[in-house]
Amino acid sequence: MSAQNDTLDQEVVRGFRQRFANFREHRPHLFLLALMIVIPWFFMDLATWFTLTVSGLAMGLMLFIMASGMTLTFGLMSVLNLGHGAFISLGAFSGATVIVFWMNDLAGSGSLGATLLALLAAFVFAMAVSGSLGLLFERFVVRPVYGDHLKQILVTVGGAIIIMELIHVIWGPSEIPVPRPDLLRGAVILDSTVPLIGGAAVETYRLAAVLLGLLVYGVMTWIIDRTKAGILIRAGVESTEMVEIMGYRIKLLFLGVFIAGSALAGLGGAMWSMYQEIITAHMGETLMISVIVVIILGGLGSIKGCFYGAILVGLINLYIGFLAPVFAAVATVGLMVGILMWRPQGLIPVIKV
Amino acid sequence: MLNAILSGDHPRSRILSALLLVIFICLALGPFLFSSTRAFTTLGMICIFIVVVASYDVMLGYTHIVSFAHTMFFGIGAYAVAMTIGAMGNSFGAIGLGILAAVLAATALALLLGLLSLRVKAIFFALVTLAVAFAFMTMVNQLYTITGGEDGLRVRVPRELGPAFRLIENDLYGFSITTFLAGLFTQPWNLGEVIRESVYNVRVNGRVVMYYICFFFSLGMFLFMLRMMNSPFGRVLQAIRENEFRAEALGYRTVYYRTATVVLAAVVTALAGVLFALFNRYVNPENTLDFELMVFILLMCVIGGMGTMYGAVIGATLFLLAENYLQDVLRVLGGYVDGVPLVSGLVGPERWLFWFGLLFVLSVYFFPKGMVGQLRVWADARRRRREESG
Amino acid sequence: MAEPILTLSGVHADIEQYHILHGVDLQVPRGELTVLLGRNGAGKSTTLRTIMGLTRLRRGEVRFNGASISGMPTPQIARKGIAFVPESMGIFALLSVRENMSLAASSGPIDEGRLEWVFGLFPPLKRFWNRPAGNLSGGQKQMLAIARAIIEPRELLLVDEPTKGLAPAIINDLADAFEELKEQQASILLVEQNFNFSRRLGQSVAVMDDGRIVFAGQMAELAGNEDLQQELLGLSLGAHQ
Numbered sequence: 001m002s003a004q005n006d007t008l009d010q011e012v013v014r015g016f017r018q019r020f021a022n023f024r025e026h027r028p029h030l031f032l033l034a035l036m037i038v039i040p041w042f043f044m045d046l047a048t049w050f051t052l053t054v055s056g057l058a059m060g061l062m063l064f065i066m067a068s069g070m071t072l073t074f075g076l077m078s079v080l081n082l083g084h085g086a087f088i089s090l091g092a093f094s095g096a097t098v099i100v101f102w103m104n105d106l107a108g109s110g111s112l113g114a115t116l117l118a119l120l121a122a123f124v125f126a127m128a129v130s131g132s133l134g135l136l137f138e139r140f141v142v143r144p145v146y147g148d149h150l151k152q153i154l155v156t157v158g159g160a161i162i163i164m165e166l167i168h169v170i171w172g173p174s175e176i177p178v179p180r181p182d183l184l185r186g187a188v189i190l191d192s193t194v195p196l197i198g199g200a201a202v203e204t205y206r207l208a209a210v211l212l213g214l215l216v217y218g219v220m221t222w223i224i225d226r227t228k229a230g231i232l233i234r235a236g237v238e239s240t241e242m243v244e245i246m247g248y249r250i251k252l253l254f255l256g257v258f259i260a261g262s263a264l265a266g267l268g269g270a271m272w273s274m275y276q277e278i279i280t281a282h283m284g285e286t287l288m289i290s291v292i293v294v295i296i297l298g299g300l301g302s303i304k305g306c307f308y309g310a311i312l313v314g315l316i317n318l319y320i321g322f323l324a325p326v327f328a329a330v331a332t333v334g335l336m337v338g339i340l341m342w343r344p345q346g347l348i349p350v351i352k353v
Numbered sequence: 354m355l356n357a358i359l360s361g362d363h364p365r366s367r368i369l370s371a372l373l374l375v376i377f378i379c380l381a382l383g384p385f386l387f388s389s390t391r392a393f394t395t396l397g398m399i400c401i402f403i404v405v406v407a408s409y410d411v412m413l414g415y416t417h418i419v420s421f422a423h424t425m426f427f428g429i430g431a432y433a434v435a436m437t438i439g440a441m442g443n444s445f446g447a448i449g450l451g452i453l454a455a456v457l458a459a460t461a462l463a464l465l466l467g468l469l470s471l472r473v474k475a476i477f478f479a480l481v482t483l484a485v486a487f488a489f490m491t492m493v494n495q496l497y498t499i500t501g502g503e504d505g506l507r508v509r510v511p512r513e514l515g516p517a518f519r520l521i522e523n524d525l526y527g528f529s530i531t532t533f534l535a536g537l538f539t540q541p542w543n544l545g546e547v548i549r550e551s552v553y554n555v556r557v558n559g560r561v562v563m564y565y566i567c568f569f570f571s572l573g574m575f576l577f578m579l580r581m582m583n584s585p586f587g588r589v590l591q592a593i594r595e596n597e598f599r600a601e602a603l604g605y606r607t608v609y610y611r612t613a614t615v616v617l618a619a620v621v622t623a624l625a626g627v628l629f630a631l632f633n634r635y636v637n638p639e640n641t642l643d644f645e646l647m648v649f650i651l652l653m654c655v656i657g658g659m660g661t662m663y664g665a666v667i668g669a670t671l672f673l674l675a676e677n678y679l680q681d682v683l684r685v686l687g688g689y690v691d692g693v694p695l696v697s698g699l700v701g702p703e704r705w706l707f708w709f710g711l712l713f714v715l716s717v718y719f720f721p722k723g724m725v726g727q728l729r730v731w732a733d734a735r736r737r738r739r740e741e742s743g
Numbered sequence: 744m745a746e747p748i749l750t751l752s753g754v755h756a757d758i759e760q761y762h763i764l765h766g767v768d769l770q771v772p773r774g775e776l777t778v779l780l781g782r783n784g785a786g787k788s789t790t791l792r793t794i795m796g797l798t799r800l801r802r803g804e805v806r807f808n809g810a811s812i813s814g815m816p817t818p819q820i821a822r823k824g825i826a827f828v829p830e831s832m833g834i835f836a837l838l839s840v841r842e843n844m845s846l847a848a849s850s851g852p853i854d855e856g857r858l859e860w861v862f863g864l865f866p867p868l869k870r871f872w873n874r875p876a877g878n879l880s881g882g883q884k885q886m887l888a889i890a891r892a893i894i895e896p897r898e899l900l901l902v903d904e905p906t907k908g909l910a911p912a913i914i915n916d917l918a919d920a921f922e923e924l925k926e927q928q929a930s931i932l933l934v935e936q937n938f939n940f941s942r943r944l945g946q947s948v949a950v951m952d953d954g955r956i957v958f959a960g961q962m963a964e965l966a967g968n969e970d971l972q973q974e975l976l977g978l979s980l981g982a983h984q
Contacts, residue, residue: 080476144718149476153419154655154717157648161710169704231842235835242833245795246891247821247849285644289487292480329491333484337469340481350837 029298029308029347032339036312040319047200050190052318058206060314061213062275064307066268066287067294068220069261075237075301075350077254079142080152083160084265084291085284087130087137090163091266092273092283093171095126096178099274107181115183126270127263133163134262138255160285167281175280178273180205209271216267217307224303233257237301237350289329290317293336299346308347358576360583364663366732369725373663376670380568384561385527388553392531395677397564397632399670400571401625406653407578407665408621413651414660415582416614417594421647422466422482425489426619428641429462430455430626435506435636436499443509448631455623463619467612490642505637508630510563518559527555567628574621579662581617590614591660649676652713658723667724672709679705746809748773748899748930749794754803756793763789765954766803771899771947776921776931778941778962780976781951787934788830790951791901794932795827796820808898822849826892830903830934834884836877840868843876847891854895861890864920882913889917893924900924900931906940918943938976942966950975 024031040049070084099107099122106118141159145151184205192198224230232253236243240250272287273279294313298305313332320331339347356363364370376399379386383396405427412418434451441447469481493500500506512518529551536547555561581587593600593607601607630636640646649672657668683705720727749771756764763786771777781787792798794805796817805813812820821827835843845853862869865886871879876887885905892900906914914937921944924931935941941948945962958965958975965971 080479082479141714150417150419151717151721153479154651155714157651158710158714158717161648161706162714165704165707165710169707173703228845231838231846234838235842235846238835238837239833241797241817242829242835243846244817245797245821245827245829245833246847247818248846249816249818286487289484293484296477296480296484326492326495329495330488333488336481336484340469340477 028343029305032312032347033308036315036319040323043323046196047190047198048322050197050200051202052322053315054202054210055206056315056318057311058209058213058275058314059317060311061210061217062268062271063287063290063294063314064310065213065216065271066265067291067298067306067310068303069257069264070291071295071298071301071306072233072257072303073261074295076233076240076257077146078149079146079258080149081142081156081261082153082288083137083141083156083163084261085286085288086160086163086167087134087262087265087284088269088272088287088291089167089279089281089284090133091126091130091269092178092279093167093176093269093281094129094266095122095270096176096273096279097171098122098125099181100176100178107179110182112183115181118181123267123270126266130266130269131259131263134259135255137262138258142258164281164284171281173281175278177278179277180274184208184274205274209275212271216264220303229253229256290332293332296336297339297346299349302346302348302350305346305348305350360576360580362579362583362662364725366725366728368732369663369667369728373666376666380571383568384564385525385555386530388527388529388532391677393560393564394633395673397567399673400564400567401629401632402650402653402669402673403571403666404574404625405622406650406657406669407575407662408618408625409650409654410657410659410662410665411578411582411590411621412614412618413654414658414662414664415587415594416590416611418611418614419479420466420482420615420618421479421644422462422486422489423618423622423650424642424644424647425482425486426459426463426622427626427629427646428489428493428636428638429458430623430628431630431636431641432493432500432506432626433458433623434627434630435508438508438510439506443511445511448511448627452624452627455627456620459619459623460616463616464612467615486642486647487644490638490644493638493642501637503638505635505640508634508636510559510631510634513559514563514566514631515559518562519557520559520562521557524554524556527553529553563632567632570624570628574624575662575666578621582662586610586613594660652709654723656713656716656723658725658727659721661723661725661729664723664725671724675705675709679708683708746773747771748808749932750804750806751790751794752804752806754790754793754805755801756789756798757801758789758798763798763954764793767793767951767954767956769949769956769959771930771932773930774928775946776925776929776933776944777947777949778945779932779934779949779951780936780938780941782977783936785951786954787951788903789954791827791903791932791934792829794820794901795825824898825901826897826899827901828888828892828903828905830907832884832888834876834879834887836875838876839873840876840879840887841872843887843891844868844894847894850895857894857896861894864923865890882909882916885909885913885917886920889920893929898930900929901934902931903934904936905933906935906937914940938972 037053040052044052066084066088069087070081073079073081073084099118103118103121106114109115137159141155142152145155187201187203188207189201190198222230224233232243232248236250236253243253244250269284269287272283276283290313294309295306296309297312298307298309312335316331316335317328321328343349364373380396380400384393387393387396405423409420409423412420412423430452433455434448437447437451437454438444441450466478466482466485469478494502496502497504532553533547533551536543536550540547582590589600589605589610592603593605593610597607626641629641633640653668653672654665655668656671657666658664680703716723722730747770749769751767751769754764754767754769755762767786767790769779769790779787779790789798793800794812796812796815796819800813803813804811807820807823807825812823815823835846838846844858848854865883867879867883868887868890871883876884879887889902889905892902905917909917918940921931921933925944925946933941933944942962948958948960948962948965949956950958950965952975958971965975
């Protein structure tokens with residue numbers, strides 16, 4: 001009887017283990033996310049954990065917005081655009097121009113409508129500037145080197161230098177402080193009666209960034225999953241030739257995706273400018289490191305992978321930044337190296353690299 | 354004789370040979386041809402960066418491996434010697450230990466990166482090295498107790514390599530080319546006077562000794578790598594570059610060759626980093642590890658000519674001269690367009706990098722083989738014309 | 744005789760440094776199924792790819808409906824009314840069957856009536872409508888590939904070796920589907936290695952060797968002449984039956 005019980009128990013354990021292994025292998029992004037969120041419980045109190053998690057989400061979502069364009073450009077056109085960071089910087093400076101110089105009164109007014117208007121104007125302007133430059137960049141820098149990775153790396157690095165120098169020419173070489181709109185300053189503090197996480201404080205701006213980031217992810221997912229353009233993009237990631245055989249002009253699709261990707265980098269940069277409250281022409285270069293880690297983690301070409309990769313990077317940055325600030329950057333890169341060892345194609349691979 | 358020294362890989366262009374000869378003479382007699390300290394420093398940097406760029410060319414040009422971690426290895430060398438000297442004092446023993454540590458660390462890290470590139474494909478290598486190099490730089494910045502953080506470390510070189518030491522008691526004579534040329538143009542009627550003015554005294558101190566260490570290191574390393582690239586090993590690398598699949602099918606483990614290349618380049622550049630620390634006597638993240646420096650190395654390699662070795666000499670020399678002197682030229686040019694908005698901004702002395710970026714992109718499109726490649730194309734065309742006519 | 748829907752004259756094409764087509768002259772009659780036969784490496788697939796503009800035409804001319812389409816970009820050729828099923832089938836494995844089909848309907852939403860007709864030809868597609876196309880079996884993938892090509896009326900259909908690697912029963916189903924397409928007076932150019940399949944469907948036939956057309960005529964002519972088969976294709980039907 002007892003022997004029977006033993007075997008039965010073992011059955012259950014094996015079943016559980018198998019289910020766990022199954023989950024780990026088929027949903028690696030969720031598995032890692034769960035791991036990432038749970039482990040810090042052992043090292044900090046829950047209120048701190050909550051603050052860090054929301055902040056990490058905010059950072060991750062901004063990174064996602066910046067990285068999504070780059071991963072799509074790679075997936076669809078096999079173009080490695082190392083100049084992507086320059087578009088982030090450009091977006092930051094364009095957005096900051098609206099907030100700091102053109103609509104300072106609106107941003108400082110404290111009224112919800114005026115703040116939203118100023119933010120909207122800043123984001124739209126940032127996207128417009130980065131997007132139009134993306135058009136030129138695709139046409140004059142990237143198009144002549146389609147299909148040649150080495151030259152792509154070289155010319156996009158060169159292109160980034162030119163854009164950053166242009167930023168210096170237009171906005172001057174010094175840093176520009178970017179104050180957040182009045183309404184987004186300060187923090188939301190949870191009531192101390194809330195169980196476990198009572199008293200946790202979350203900056204208003206980070207909450208807003210989380211909301212906007214989720215909105216962008218939602219819209220992008222909808223476009224990619226439901227619209228014809230989205231189906232075309234996913235089809236193009238698999239085979240550009242077949243898309244052409246069906247009568248679609250792939251070059252237009254490339255151009256569209258490149259512009260959209262550049263515009264998103266600009267939006268991410270504009271959001272980041274108010275997050276950091278200071279901008280330099282080199283900010284894009286520094287952010288590129290995280291962006292690269294994100295797209296490698298997620299699996300080049302995958303929007304969903306990019307989303308989870310970005311959140312993982314955001315969270316690990318905040319957690320490690322709190323526990324051992326010296327190792328934040330190392331942890332980010334370590335995460336990438338570790339995942340590459342485990343899954344060389346990234347979390348959600350869509351293309352063979 | 355010359356054939357053996359150059360491993361049979363000649364410049365194959367008269368203009369190129371002439372340029373190389375001029376550079377060689379200027380570097381070899383450097384302290385005796387240029388009197389200013391700025392020129393002295395620039396010459397030393399050219400010697401060091403010829404090695405850095407040539408070792409980068411071994412990866413980029415000969416094997417088409419794009420690495421963004423070259424500055425990391427350079428920094429490893431520089432910091433290793435700076436830290437051992439900091440800990441043990443300014444002895445040659447400390448330098449030796451620093452070199453040993455640098456070589457070991459560079460080898461280990463390069464092997465690790467190489468192993469990672471076994472698992473991920475070539476295109477990933479660029480991205481992975483970029484991220485790893487960045488993490489390394491952040492570490493150096495953060496661990497300021499041992500690295501000095503952003504302030505960096507001063508390197509107290511042994512007395513024999515410092516300005517106080519005299520190798521030869523009496524001063525030697527130098528002949529300043531710049532003074533001579535300036536005089537030649539401004540007062541050509543007064544040639545005797547000009548020549549007399551051009552002669553100056555050279556104190557053969559430890560700095561000059563250090564310069565010649567750099568020079569001979571540079572020369573030796575360059576010829577060594579030239580030999581490597583013209584050996585069977587180098588041929589295999591080029592075969593892998595042209596057609597990896599076929600090279601693999603012929604029985605070459607491409608992965609081993611790639612990793613060996615990365616390790617070789619890493620060790621050589623780490624040694625160059627050691628010399629940089631000793632010559633510059635000051636290391637910080639900006640002058641050894643910065644991403645901008647990495648991009649500069651890339652620019653030097655591509656503009657000079659990838660996969661030619663001589664391109665490293667031309668590229669490094671040209672770039673460092675531009676970095677140090679193009680700003681002066683632009684300042685003069687800027688005077689003419691002063692007041693014109695945007696244009697004056699673009700021509701200003703601090704915008705030299707803009708022009709180099711433009712030059713870089715254009716050279717990738719129109720002269721993908723760089724200056725050396727282009728000179729050879731012209732030389733070949735000339736040769737062919739001559740054969741046809743005669 | 745009516746004007747052929749597609750005419751190739753003196754077509755040369757290369758793949759990288761290899762010269763593959765050495766002056767192909769080929770006519771595809773309107774409203775008929777033409778089979779292009781030939782051994783491996785004869786240049787059959789390259790001929791189709793050159794028609795589609797996927798392989799660059801070096802010399803010669805391709806005329807479709809009387810107008811030259813030489814050197815046009817692929818999408819433009821497709822929009823003139825040519826559908827192409829490549830040898831690899833080009834299924835988008837991560838997209839659902841529905842998404843594959845909706846992309847194929849490049850001029851607008853799928854016509855419901857026509858979709859029902861396609862479902863009639865290839866019933867499995869209806870069953871797996873919302874599944875990822877990558878999960879289909881080889882035969883089902885081939886069905887999807889052909890379904891994509893006919894979901895909108897096209898004037899000319901180019902199909903590269905649809906029977907490759909398929910089980911005999913499935914090949915039969917495919918043959919039935921092609922019979923039905925023939926009844927609709929579609930113009931089809933079919934590249935094949937399977938002679939029985941070709942003989943059953945083909946009205947006209949052309950045989951390629953070494954990048955040239957070495958025989959062109961009616962299928963009946965070739966099917967009735969074993970010596971000719973032996974000479975052109977090096978096959979003896981006896982061994983195959």
